[in-house]
Amino acid sequence: MELKQVLTIAGSDSGGGAGIQADIKTFQELSVFGTSVITAVTAQNTLGVTDVAPVPLNNIQKQLEAIGEDFEIAALKTGMLFDAETIELVAKYIKHYNWQNLIVDPVMIAKGGASLLKEEASEALIMDLLPLAAVVTPNIPEAEALSNIRIHDEESRMEAAKAILSTGVRGILIKGGHGKESDFAEDFYLDRHGRMLILRAPRKKTNQTHGTGCTFSAALAAEFAKGKSIEEAFFIAKQFVHAAITNPLNIGAGHGPTNHAAYRSNSSKESIQYVQ
Ligand SMILES: Nc1ncnc2c1ncn2[C@@H]1O[C@H](COP(=O)(O)OP(=O)(O)O)[C@@H](O)[C@H]1O
Numbered sequence: 652m653e654l655k656q657v658l659t660i661a662g663s664d665s666g667g668g669a670g671i672q673a674d675i676k677t678f679q680e681l682s683v684f685g686t687s688v689i690t691a692v693t694a695q696n697t698l699g700v701t702d703v704a705p706v707p708l709n710n711i712q713k714q715l716e717a718i719g720e721d722f723e724i725a726a727l728k729t730g731m732l733f734d735a736e737t738i739e740l741v742a743k744y745i746k747h748y749n750w751q752n753l754i755v756d757p758v759m760i761a762k763g764g765a766s767l768l769k770e771e772a773s774e775a776l777i778m779d780l781l782p783l784a785a786v787v788t789p790n791i792p793e794a795e796a797l798s799n800i801r802i803h804d805e806e807s808r809m810e811a812a813k814a815i816l817s818t819g820v821r822g823i824l825i826k827g828g829h830g831k832e833s834d835f836a837e838d839f840y841l842d843r844h845g846r847m848l849i850l851r852a853p854r855k856k857t858n859q860t861h862g863t864g865c866t867f868s869a870a871l872a873a874e875f876a877k878g879k880s881i882e883e884a885f886f887i888a889k890q891f892v893h894a895a896i897t898n899p900l901n902i903g904a905g906h907g908p909t910n911h912a913a914y915r916s917n918s919s920k921e922s923i924q925y926v927q
């Protein structure tokens with residue numbers, strides 16, 4: 652069997668629940684070969700982030716070249732990119748190697764409140780990276796920051812999605828994990844041709860959701876690498892993250908990691924459905 656090669660460009664989470672570690676676990680579980688470019692090293696556990704050390708730009712460049720010169724990257728995702736210089740460098744190399752099927756997870760702030768992207772770097776994300784992406788996957792606060800629109804109902808979510816599409820990205824997927832007042836974790840996709848998809852799963856009452864966004868975008872990249880359509884990839888990514896949330900590991904005293912191995916044997920697939 653030909654194993655598709657997939658790349659994550661993101662930060663390291665020493666706690667293993669988010670970042671590069673979550674991405675590689677997800678790739679492995681979904682039967683693609685994971686490679687990585689590490690942009691920053693965080694000291695982090697389920698209680699929060701205590702330090703962030705950006706990787707020097709020349710080393711990030713060497714990592715990108717090491718991947719680009721030897722691997723056939725079928726899809727890639729970006730996560731924590733930390734600053735504008737890193738974003739510009741990453742965008743330059745994505746163009747240089749003509750890497751397709753780019754998922755941008757616009758990681759800005761960790762659930763514990765730590766900043767994972769410098770404020771002034773949002774501009775570079777919008778100008779340099781989003782025009783290269785097949786899909787950008789903000790959570791609700793990130794979609795609000797990228798669009799300058801507060802999301803409080805379906806209408807404002809649509810408005811924010813359209814504003815983000817105007818940056819040149821081909822598809823926008825607003826994740827609903829932060830919509831805590833709803834009984835559903837509802838994720839919304841819109842593309843530049845007006846195609847809309849809405850996927851719903853029951854919202855779980857749990858604090859074991861550390862790294863859900865990283866896991867979700869890594870699953871999307873894995874399925875894109877296998878040639879799946881957005882409709883199929885979105886569904887599998889949602890099933891994967893839902894199984895990971897629904898079968899917790901109870902690790903750590905704070906926001907615990909999800910269970911990346913749960914999808915293999917999960918029984919909750921039927922509770923997820925397209926409502927649009
Ligand atoms: N409590 C929950 N119950 C069910 N699904 C959830 C829950 N929290 C997040 N999700 C799902 O996890 C994925 C990641 O969403 P989200 O938590 O919003 O991203 P992020 O980690 O970037 O903040 C989405 O598919 C979302 O619907």
Ligand SMILES: Cc1ncc(COP(=O)(O)OP(=O)(O)O)c(N)n1
Nearest residue numbers: 662669670761762861862863864865
């Ligand atoms: C190194 C690193 N990258 C990304 C995140 C944020 O991950 P996310 O999936 O958005 O999950 P939470 O932080 O919201 O739990 C991170 N914490 N660390």
